Amino acid sequence: MNFPEDFLHYVWQFKSFDFNELQTSDGAPLKIIHQGFLNKNSGPDFSNAKIQIGETVWAGNVEIHIKSSDWLKHNHQLDTSYENVVLHVVYDHDVEIKRIDGSVLPVLELKDRISNELINKYETLFLTLTDFPCIAQIRSVDRLIVDSFLSRTLIERYEEKTIAVFETLSELNGNWDETFYRFMAKNFGFKVNALPFELFAKAIPQNIYSKHKDNPLQIEALVFGSAGFLNNKFQEEYPAKLKKEFEFLQKKYKIKSVEVSVWKFMRMRPQNFPTIRLAQFAGLIVNSNHLFSKILEIKEVSNLRNLFENLPINEFWKTHYHFKKEVSGVSIQIGKTSIANILLNAVALFLFAYGKHTATQHYISRAIKLLESLPAEQNAITDKFYQAGVEMENAFASQGILQLKKQYCDKKKCLSCGIGIKILRQM
Template identity: 80%
Template sequence: MNFPEDFLHYIWQFRSFDYNDLKTADGENLKIFHQGFLNKNAGPDFSNAKILIDQTVWAGNIEIHVRSSDWLKHNHQSDSSYENVILHVVYENDAEIRRTNGSLLPVLELKNRIADDLIRKYEHLFLTLTDFPCFAQIQTVDQFIIDSFLSRTLIERFEEKTKSVIETLNELNGNWDETFYRFMARNFGFKVNALPFELFAKTIPQQIYGKHKDNAQQIEALVFGSAGFLNDKFDEDYPEKLKKEFQFLQKKYNIRPIDVSIWKFMRMRPQNFPTIRLAQFAALIVKANHLFSKVMEIREVTALRGLFENLPVNNYWKTHYHFKKVTTGVNIQIGKTSVDNILLNTVALFLFAYGKHTGTQFYISRAIKLLESLPAEQNAITDKFTEAGVRMGHAFASQGILQLKKQYCDEKKCLSCGIGIKILKQT
């Protein structure tokens, strides 16, 4: 025997045991009309069950343990919320349990009623050393069942992310534009420089850019100056002009630049250097200030994508990856994969979060439609699921996979997973 109590919850909930000629430990005839509803909060494991013991119908709670003596170990004998337990379901009946009034608590022992094959399947899932428990079995599950559960995990993932959006929204007194600007900036950091981009965005509110929307050089000065890149001496004309422009704007708005040392350049392709990303970010502000409002208005995916394409990035960056470092052939536009990343992690998220926060299903539906139009992500996690036989046609599925791996596979919650349950049910 090598399983936790959760396994018995699954056995009871889905009646995955031999329930012919049931009897209690005292030899009384037992019939199950309804096994009750799983309770994930404090108190007995199943509520509102209905059973027949001999000639008496009982309605109440069911408590489940691996051993009946666990009742005493968990101090249920001192907890009044367990007084309405009508049946104690255990794998092994090793102790006599009585209620506080002295009456014997009926017990159903499952030790010889669970198929050995089912136990082996469960132990195989939990003892596997592969990337996720059902790596070898998931290909046997119908894709429709997988897709259905991924729909659930996708929603779970976006609901979790929405909490972070709403926290920032509350900090900013309900300003959706500023909240979106903060998250967009972080997204431009693409993991490695996500934190520096976030700190940079906090140094200068979006509304300041709005005051200079018709002057690209001032926008660029605000961006690079706030990011800490304009403190050096420059020989070239472009950075020197930005520096002088920023010195004026810094005093005007009392801007405190972040420390330039926090930006990361190591082990990165030059195309992803933070200087290039900042140049693209400045160009995005020039092209579409108050971006959130535009995102909410645009319905077509091609038009949304167009917001991040053909940005008016300063030509200086065609020959530079960094100030003072001259090169050739720099692609100054955001690549398609990066645009997809932004649409997925910021645009779709905010459509969902706004719809959830305001109770507007229209925006939630738009978020889902956007995810279904974006290609599935390719990373170490999704590649393993693809190798195991899972088909992912779009980002909706790949996002669901990431949540599945994090909340179910890594936590070994196979008994709460629709895919794991299906595998256990297979004969």
Template identity: 85%
Template sequence: MNFPEDFLHYVWQFKSFNFDNLQTADGLPIKIIHQGFLNKNSGPDFNNAKIQIGETIWAGNVEIHIQSSDWLKHNHQLDASYENVILHVVYDHDVEIRRIDGSILPVLELKNRISSDLTRKYETLFLTLTDFPCFAQIKSVDQLIVDSFLSRTLIERFEQKTIAVFETLDELKGNWDETFYRFMAKNFGFKVNALPFELFAKAVPQNIYSKHKDNALQIEALVFGSSGFLNDQFNDEYPQKLKQEFEFLQKKYKIKPIEVSMWKFMRMRPQNFPTVRLAQFAGLIVNSNHLFSKIMEIKEVDSLRKLFENLPINGYWKTHYHFKKEASAVTIQIGKTSVDNILLNTVALFLFAYGKHTATQYYINRAIKLLESLPPEQNAITNKFEEAGVKMDNAFASQGILQLKKQYCDKKKCLSCGIGIKILKQS
């Protein structure tokens, strides 16, 4: 059988092997008082183990390898940090190992102690060709265990995402409002146009909009001008006025518009066109400049949704989805699904990030409560997990699923997954 050391880590950590007549390779009896704690950093695999070998009780570390000779391949014989290893646990004992001081390292061989049932379950998980390793087995795992691990993966996901928030916050010298504004703009791009939205937000800082908060036309001019959509000649009065306003504002603030070619329209419904999204974004700025401060005060999800509803969007967009293309019955307000996407990917993230940055559990709890109040996401990944029997009642669960798939399933890290471990333990 071919398997990684991680499998032996699992076998040792959960004592999933035959304990009958345990002894070292040279015949000394072994009693495992405590197997130690898995070490995910450099050094021996398990720390603070307690093991009786013969008549002596030893306290120290345990190193695990597929073969004893891996000790030499990894150059542990030259590393003083491995001098406190009290037991070498291997699948196949192929060579005698000595410590730096010349003493023989006690070895426990597991080759004939791991059940064929356990190895079969492991192979079933790792050799599966389905969308994720435990597709066929996950429905047999108690939902409480699944939910518990999804709680862990959700926190992991948000902690990873806060890294980008903190990097931008440092770049902006601790300005939370401006940081939030940039991430909010990127979210309005909804993946397809996330990059041009992000660049457009950098082109015009939020404080410039605040100087024109009482003039909707000027805010719209700043939005469409900096995004590159006013570098043309127009017949309609509305874009002509925007162009005229922007020419003045561009000189005043030395604005460099992004390339209009960056925006993507293909294979997209008209209500999702970047021009319509920009019109919505302009309406949001008109309605709520310095939005982050307001969001920090609002606790109920329905009240948060109202910040993005009934925006003052110019009526021009009711009959257009581009400056030179008319349309009939274009939806110009942000749809509920899109609003929930913003609440999930920006608002909840920033509540969590602010809580981590200020060490304030209150905001972290608010982020979690918000996720629990939002419906689960519907996409190819979550649909597959639902098909396999996983229940997702809210966005907290679906976000946990996305992290589970990316960081555990795709990487075949079943032995680090609470769900995978439970499947292996099931009789």
């Protein structure tokens, strides 16, 4: 026997055991009128069950353990929330259990009622050491079931992500524009320079830019200066002008620049250098200060992409990857893949979070519609599911897959997964 308590939850919930002549451990006839509802919070495992023992019908909770003695091990004998347990379902009944009031707790032992075939199926499927447990079986599951569960995991993923949004929102006294600005900056850094971009956004609040919205050079000076890139002497006119502007603005606003050493250039393609990303970020600010307010106003998700296209980026960056050396043929606009990444990880997230925070469903619907309009992500995780036969038509599905892998597959929570349950029942 090599299975967790979750397996017994599955067996009880789906009545996957021998019902012939059920009786309690002390020989009383037992009938399951309703097995109850699985409780994922604290307290007994199943609530609102209806059990007949002898001639008496009991309504209450059901608790499930591998061994009866687990009741004592988990200190349920000291917890009044377990006083309404009407049946203790166990695999192995090894000790008599009494409630706090001294009454003996009725027990149903399942050890001889679960088929070895079902146990072997579980061990074969869910104790595998592959990339994810059902890698060999998931292609056999009806697509409707897969898509339905991915819809659930997608919502779970975004609800988890909103926690960080709400924490920053609280820190910034409910300022949605400033909160979005910080998350947007972090996304401009992608994985490699996410932290430096986050530090940079904290060094210079968004409201400072609004005071210079009609002067692109000053906004660019604020961006590169706050990021720590204007501390050298420059021969070329553009960076020299930026340095001069920033020296004045830094004193005026008491800006403490980020240490330039935190920015990473190594093993990156030049078009992803942080200097190029900062030039694009400056162009975005010039184009759309208080960006989140504009995002909320846009009703058609197809128009959201326009906010990140054709940005007013200084001509200097067409011939430079950084301030040191002139090159040729630099692509300075944000690429389609990068825009999709920003729309997915910042825009859709904030539409979802704002909808949750304000209890406004149409913002949540716009977030979901946006995800459905974006291409599915391609990475090591989604590639494994593609190879296993899972179709992902858009980012809604791929985000659901990432949550499925993180919260279900990696944690072996197959019996809490709609896909895993379906596979076990059809094997």
